Amino acid sequence: MNNEDVKTYFRESFHQIAPEIVFDKINLDLPLRDQVEIDSLDFYNIIVSFQKKTGIYIPDSKLAELSNLSELIDYILKSQNSKA
Amino acid sequence: MKYNLPMPSLGADMDEGKLMEWKIKVGDTVKKNQTIAQVETTKSVVEIESFRDGIVMDILGKIGDVIKVGTPIAVLDTKGDEILDKTTVVSPAPTPVTTTLRFKISPAAKKMAEENHIDLSKISGSGTGGEITLKDIEEKLKTKTEKAYFGVNLREAISAIMAKSKKEIPHYYLKKRIHLDTLMSWIDEKNKTLAPTERLLLPAVLMRAVIISLNKFPDLNGYYKKEKFEALGIVNLGIAFAIKGGGVMVPAVIEADKMTTSLFNKAVQDLAERTKEGGLKNRELTEGTMTVTNVGDLGSDEVFGIIFPPQVAIVGLGRIRKEAIIDKGDQLKAGFVIDVTLSADHRVSDGLMGARFLSEIDKNLNDPKSLE
Amino acid sequence: MKITYREALREGLKESLKTFQNSFLIGEDVGAYGGTYAVSKDLLNELGSDKIIDAPLSENGFTGLGIGAAMGGMKPIVEIMTVNFIFLALDQIINSAALIKFMSGNKLSVPVVFRMTTGGGRQLAAQHSNSFEGWLAHIPGLKILTPSCIEDARYMLVYAMKENNPIIIMEHALLFNQSGEYRENISDFNLYKANIVKEGSDLTLITYGGMLPRCLKACEEMQKKGKSVELIDLRSLRPLDSETIFASLKKTHRVLIVDEGWKSGSLSAEISARIMESSFYDLDAPVMRLCRKEIPIPYARNLENFIIPQCEDIVLKLEEMLK
Numbered sequence: 001m002n003n004e005d006v007k008t009y010f011r012e013s014f015h016q017i018a019p020e021i022v023f024d025k026i027n028l029d030l031p032l033r034d035q036v037e038i039d040s041l042d043f044y045n046i047i048v049s050f051q052k053k054t055g056i057y058i059p060d061s062k063l064a065e066l067s068n069l070s071e072l073i074d075y076i077l078k079s080q081n082s083k084a
Numbered sequence: 085m086k087y088n089l090p091m092p093s094l095g096a097d098m099d100e101g102k103l104m105e106w107k108i109k110v111g112d113t114v115k116k117n118q119t120i121a122q123v124e125t126t127k128s129v130v131e132i133e134s135f136r137d138g139i140v141m142d143i144l145g146k147i148g149d150v151i152k153v154g155t156p157i158a159v160l161d162t163k164g165d166e167i168l169d170k171t172t173v174v175s176p177a178p179t180p181v182t183t184t185l186r187f188k189i190s191p192a193a194k195k196m197a198e199e200n201h202i203d204l205s206k207i208s209g210s211g212t213g214g215e216i217t218l219k220d221i222e223e224k225l226k227t228k229t230e231k232a233y234f235g236v237n238l239r240e241a242i243s244a245i246m247a248k249s250k251k252e253i254p255h256y257y258l259k260k261r262i263h264l265d266t267l268m269s270w271i272d273e274k275n276k277t278l279a280p281t282e283r284l285l286l287p288a289v290l291m292r293a294v295i296i297s298l299n300k301f302p303d304l305n306g307y308y309k310k311e312k313f314e315a316l317g318i319v320n321l322g323i324a325f326a327i328k329g330g331g332v333m334v335p336a337v338i339e340a341d342k343m344t345t346s347l348f349n350k351a352v353q354d355l356a357e358r359t360k361e362g363g364l365k366n367r368e369l370t371e372g373t374m375t376v377t378n379v380g381d382l383g384s385d386e387v388f389g390i391i392f393p394p395q396v397a398i399v400g401l402g403r404i405r406k407e408a409i410i411d412k413g414d415q416l417k418a419g420f421v422i423d424v425t426l427s428a429d430h431r432v433s434d435g436l437m438g439a440r441f442l443s444e445i446d447k448n449l450n451d452p453k454s455l456e
Numbered sequence: 457m458k459i460t461y462r463e464a465l466r467e468g469l470k471e472s473l474k475t476f477q478n479s480f481l482i483g484e485d486v487g488a489y490g491g492t493y494a495v496s497k498d499l500l501n502e503l504g505s506d507k508i509i510d511a512p513l514s515e516n517g518f519t520g521l522g523i524g525a526a527m528g529g530m531k532p533i534v535e536i537m538t539v540n541f542i543f544l545a546l547d548q549i550i551n552s553a554a555l556i557k558f559m560s561g562n563k564l565s566v567p568v569v570f571r572m573t574t575g576g577g578r579q580l581a582a583q584h585s586n587s588f589e590g591w592l593a594h595i596p597g598l599k600i601l602t603p604s605c606i607e608d609a610r611y612m613l614v615y616a617m618k619e620n621n622p623i624i625i626m627e628h629a630l631l632f633n634q635s636g637e638y639r640e641n642i643s644d645f646n647l648y649k650a651n652i653v654k655e656g657s658d659l660t661l662i663t664y665g666g667m668l669p670r671c672l673k674a675c676e677e678m679q680k681k682g683k684s685v686e687l688i689d690l691r692s693l694r695p696l697d698s699e700t701i702f703a704s705l706k707k708t709h710r711v712l713i714v715d716e717g718w719k720s721g722s723l724s725a726e727i728s729a730r731i732m733e734s735s736f737y738d739l740d741a742p743v744m745r746l747c748r749k750e751i752p753i754p755y756a757r758n759l760e761n762f763i764i765p766q767c768e769d770i771v772l773k774l775e776e777m778l779k
Contacts, residue, residue, distance in 0.1 A: 033383055037328050039325070040285075040286075040287055041352075048280045048281065051280040052280045057275070057276055059271075059275065059276065060268060060271050060272055060275065061268040061269070061271075061272050061420065064268070064404045
């Protein structure tokens with residue numbers, strides 16, 4: 001899975017959970033909640049939807065540490081590579 | 085026997101409610117607590133429930149009627165319940181008040197007012213014949229800073245309740261920083277094994293710790309009414325949800341203390357969903373016994389909430405983050421922390437008890453097995 | 457190139473007669489005299505008597521002749537001196553021209569164009585000052601065009617000649633000496649689409665034909681007072697381009713219709729009704745109309761001006777609506 005694949009899954013998950021948010025308008029390098037109105041439950045649901053699609057589990061401790069989507073995507077790619 | 089089912093009060097500030105939908109018809113058998121209608125109040129659209137078992141003999145309220153609290157909206161045959169019948173005979177039944185007000189307003193202005201849930205009775209028309217025009221609605225919209233929630237001016241409702249709280253309740257405030265490394269490892273492991281749909285929400289787990297802690301502190305869980313505190317045997321945990329477009333709603337998870345973590349987890353999600361989409365029940369809006377506000381959600385480190393009367397306490401959950409902490413060996417290290425706060429009613433409890441309560445939450449969060 | 461409305465009509469007429477092989481012009485005084493309004497001046501010499509045919513004073517006769525010729529494959533242009541004389545030929549125009557396509561089960565077509573002047577304002581009294589554009593637009597099977605600008609005067613006839621059904625072109629007598637520019641090469645000419653003459657945001661002013669210049673002037677007056685009026689020239693009264701009206705209304709929420717015809721059972725009533733049916737919730741004020749007063753036109757100039765909406769009347773009405 002590459003960077004674009006991860007983004008595609010997130011794009012789909014955002015669309016499912018919060019259709020009013022246009023994923024491609026989000027600046028991935030800035031904190032998500034500074035840009036869009038999304039509460040923690042919606043965000044969890046996006047993570048859950050991502051997990052359902054990809055089987056990739058992102059622990060809560062990581063979610064608490066990461067400050068934007070770029071870091072989250074990097075984390076996902078890194079964890080995938082280390083597995084492979 | 086005949087029982088006149090009244091428009092219930094869904095909150096201290098509710099004088100009347102607008103009938104939105106009937107869920108029953110004449111001849112239906114209804115059970116106590118069965119949903120019978122949808123009513124719009126100044127706070128929300130809620131489902132109201134029957135107070136008695138019986139058979140529907142007559143439906144008095146029409147859809148769209150605005151009906152005063154206490155006015156009969158339906159008649160039930162409750163079969164031999166004579167005492168109840170007497171009480172209804174004693175109180176004279178006021179006649180339903182219906183909305184027959186017509187406003188002189190242009191069609192375009194009317195459409196815009198309806199789309200934006202604007203109360204026309206508060207607008208004076210600037211048209212040549214005193215009619216309300218688009219310009220008047222546009223100006224009203226400019227001054228209206230908050231979006232309405234299901235036809236209700238949420239801003240006005242919040243301002244009334246919060247002002248009352250701050251004016252009447254002597255709040256005291258406490259804060260405790262709680263280390264979360266243990267909890268985070270626990271939830272990471274737990275969620276790894278759970279199916280994605282079963283995944284535990286971190287805020288729900290934190291709230292669960294609050295609920296368990298409340299068991300030992302009954303003075304924080306109940307209502308202060310008429311100069312008197314009444315502790316309640318159950319915990320209906322109110323949760324503050326930010327409404328998109330502005331405002332806050334505080335529906336409660338009913339009997340949250342009777343739920344397992346997994347059930348409570350689901351209940352929180354369900355409540356969040358219904359807060360967004362509508363379909364909250366009147367109990368959920370009026371019977372919260374203590375509230376949690378989760379501002380960590382919004383990126384703030386700590387929050388001191390305003391008590392939602394007649395409740396007597398509110399717990400604030402700040403942002404979970406890594407900070408420099410000193411471990412047992414006096415070593416500096418990075419660790420997860422959260423600032424948990426308590427705002428409580430000094431008429432009912434004191435700081436000492438409040439501090440113990442926060443310590444209890446700390447203890448429970450650092451003993452995740454207690455949360456299973 | 458700057459020319460008069462009259463010259464533009466003549467250019468269009470000449471082009472039509474030259475372009476369409478089977479075409480001819482028939483009417484009273486159209487040949488040797490050059491047309492009552494001098495539209496066909498010199499055309500008899502230039503194009504010959506096969507193309508330009510002087511008819512006796514017999515509206516029903518030469519109108520019927522033109523309709524018959526059209527059924528038989530010709531492309532006639534019938535000039536009726538003014539709309540006031542059309543009553544003599546209405547049986548032909550309605551029962552033959554407008555309805556024969558339906559009566560014949562689509563076997564017969566009547567590709568004829570009727571030209572005529574219309575309107576009051578020239579001290580010709582009650583019988584010769586009629587404004588029956590809307591009245592004729594009542595009839596299914598007819599198309600009613602009202603050229604109000606130089607370009608429409610120049611091209612409407614040419615494009616009408618390409619159609620296969622009867623069309624009435626009504627030229628307002630007060631417009632003939634107006635002058636202006638027109639585009640030489642046009643590709644987007646549409647006979648039936650209303651024209652937004654001037655864009656605006658506060659109110660939509662709907663008019664056509666002879667009322668257009670004074671409405672435009674009124675809009676300019678309002679502009680000076682800081683009010684932005686959108687001016688729509690209907691151009692075609694049947695079919696009526698409702699969509700342009702509705703779209704404008706979505707923007708302005710207010711409408712004034714200026715029509716030289718009477719109010720009762722009129723085109724202005726029709727437009728107002730269509731707005732109610734389709735755009736009620738876009739209205740921020742009642743639809744208003746400024747029309748000729750409900751009496752026959754008097755001869756005296758001051759009385760005639762009082763009866764027919766003038767620029768000042770339009771400005772007053774607009775001010776009242778945009779207070």
